[in-house]
Amino acid sequence: xxxxxxxxxxxxxxxxxxxxxxxxxxxxxxxxxxxxxxxxxxxxxxxxxxxxxxxxxxxxxxxxxxxxxxxxxxxxxxxxxxxxxxxxxxxxxxxxxxxxxxxxxxxxxxxxxxxxxxxxxxxxxxxxxxxxxxxxxxxxxxxxxxxxxxxxxxxxxxxxxxxxxxxxxxxxxxxxxxxxxxxxxxxxxxxxxxxxxxxxxxxxxxxxxxxxxxxxxxxxxxxxxxxxxxxxxxxxxxxxxxxxxxxxxxxxxxxxxxxxxxxxxxxxxxxxxxxxxxxxxxxxxxxxxxxxxx
Numbered sequence: 001x002x003x004x005x006x007x008x009x010x011x012x013x014x015x016x017x018x019x020x021x022x023x024x025x026x027x028x029x030x031x032x033x034x035x036x037x038x039x040x041x042x043x044x045x046x047x048x049x050x051x052x053x054x055x056x057x058x059x060x061x062x063x064x065x066x067x068x069x070x071x072x073x074x075x076x077x078x079x080x081x082x083x084x085x086x087x088x089x090x091x092x093x094x095x096x097x098x099x100x101x102x103x104x105x106x107x108x109x110x111x112x113x114x115x116x117x118x119x120x121x122x123x124x125x126x127x128x129x130x131x132x133x134x135x136x137x138x139x140x141x142x143x144x145x146x147x148x149x150x151x152x153x154x155x156x157x158x159x160x161x162x163x164x165x166x167x168x169x170x171x172x173x174x175x176x177x178x179x180x181x182x183x184x185x186x187x188x189x190x191x192x193x194x195x196x197x198x199x200x201x202x203x204x205x206x207x208x209x210x211x212x213x214x215x216x217x218x219x220x221x222x223x224x225x226x227x228x229x230x231x232x233x234x235x236x237x238x239x240x241x242x243x244x245x246x247x248x249x250x251x252x253x254x255x256x257x258x259x260x261x262x263x264x265x266x267x268x269x270x271x272x273x274x275x276x277x278x279x280x281x282x283x284x285x286x287x288x289x290x291x292x293x294x
Contacts, residue, residue, distance in 0.1 A: 005045065006074075011038035012050060013071035016060055016141050065140060069160070069277075072142035093122035096285040099135035099147040100127055103203045104272075105229040107249040109148050112166060112272060115292035116285035123285045136161065139277060146286045147275040151204055162279050166272040166293035169246035171205070171265040174253060176239050180260035183242065187263035188216050195241035196220035200227045208268045209244055233257050246270040248294050 014024035015035060025032040043050050050064035060068060096116055100109045109127075116123050128135075128144075132154075135147045140159040152163035173191075175183065183190045191213075199206045213220060223241040226232035236243050237257045244265055245253055253259050274281075274290060281287050 005042065008038045008042035008045070009071050010075065011035050012042050013068060013075060015039060015051075015058070016064065016068040016071070017143055020057065060141075065137075065159075068141040076142065093124040094285065095124050095126055095145075096283065097126045097143065097145045098128070099138060099144045100129050101135065101147065101149040102129050102131055103199060103227060103229070104148060104150055105245065105249060107229075107252050108169075108246060108270075108272065111249060111252075112148055112274075112289055112293055115288040119284060119288055121284065133157070136275070139275060142277070145276070145283050146289070149273050149275060150270060152273050153275050159277075161275050161277050164274040164276060164281065164290055166274055166290060167248075168269045168271045169248040169294065171208075171244050171268045171270055172247050172250055173242050173244050173262045173265060174250070174259040175236065175242035175262050176258070177260050178239065179242055180262050184262050188218060191216075191220055191242075191263075192218045194220050195223045197224050197226065197232050197236055197241040197243040198222050199229070199232070200225050205244065205268075205270055209265070212265055212268050233259075244268075 011024065011028070014027055015021055018024050018027065021032045021035050021039075025035045028035065039050065046067070048063045048067075049061050050067060051058040052061050098113065100106075113125065113127075116125070128138075130138075132147075132149065135144065135149075136153070136157045136159055138144045139147050139161060148166075152165075153161055173187075174180075179195075183194050198209065201207075212218075221241075224232070224235055226235070232243055233253065234257075235241070236259065242262060247264075248270075250261065254261075272293070274286060276286065281290060
């Protein structure tokens with residue numbers, strides 16, 4: 001083919017972005033059958049399969065993901081052109097679509113996002129939580145502007161994206177007033193046999209804590225493991241055990257949950273990253289997040 005039918009491409013892009021033919025048809029105010037025909041015509045023109053069946057739905061093929069990335073750039077450039085010519089609507093907040101890795105402490109995520117909310121131009125946050133695979137997939141097709149996570153992007157994810165380091169934080173062990181009174185003296189040796197609440201295994205913090213305990217010949221009694229950091233803190237507030245958090249949110253945790261510091265986990269750091277499809281960040285809110293991160 002010598003030229004591209006952008007009407008067909010838009011139909012495909014909306015199906016890829018929304019995750020279904022039905023939702024794409026509602027946006028376009030046409031029937032699902034009409035959208036399906038447009039996508040089929042694009043596939044015939046490109047001589048590739050853009051979608052494959054998975055259960056009762058459709059997922060992008062490998063080439064489909066690449067086409068979706070190009071389509072996002074094409075239509076994104078079109079929006080920028082219109083904004084340049086017409087100017088942005090006065091008083092309309094700029095959207096920032098953020099993916100937050102499910103294992104990331106929510107207080108940390110909010111602290112990182114705060115600079116975006118302090119810009120002169122209003123910003124409307126749209127946040128979603130999920131596992132890294134889903135968030136990276138959404139980032140690749142521009143459903144998200146940025147992903148906040150505790151690790152740099154693993155090469156296992158075959159997408160063109162970049163890890164922007166936001167900062168790092170020391171790690172401290174916290175607990176109720178009663179636990180702090182009992183285990184602060186003699187720290188860290190006092191932690192041997194002490195009750196602990198831990199993040200689940202896939203997290204970098206969990207692996208770092210396990211290594212730190214081994215290095216200090218400490219064998220805590222793990223009373224619970226939590227993927228949800230908020231649930232872990234609620235359990236800690238009820239005295240179930242101690243837990244480790246970044247010092248960057250220590251004051252917030254002390255105030256909200258009534259926790260006390262027991263001791264610093266020397267040599268262990270938590271690092272935080274913004275994952276973007278841009279090597280050089282352009283979104284003003286994302287630039288603010290990076291420039292003012294701890």
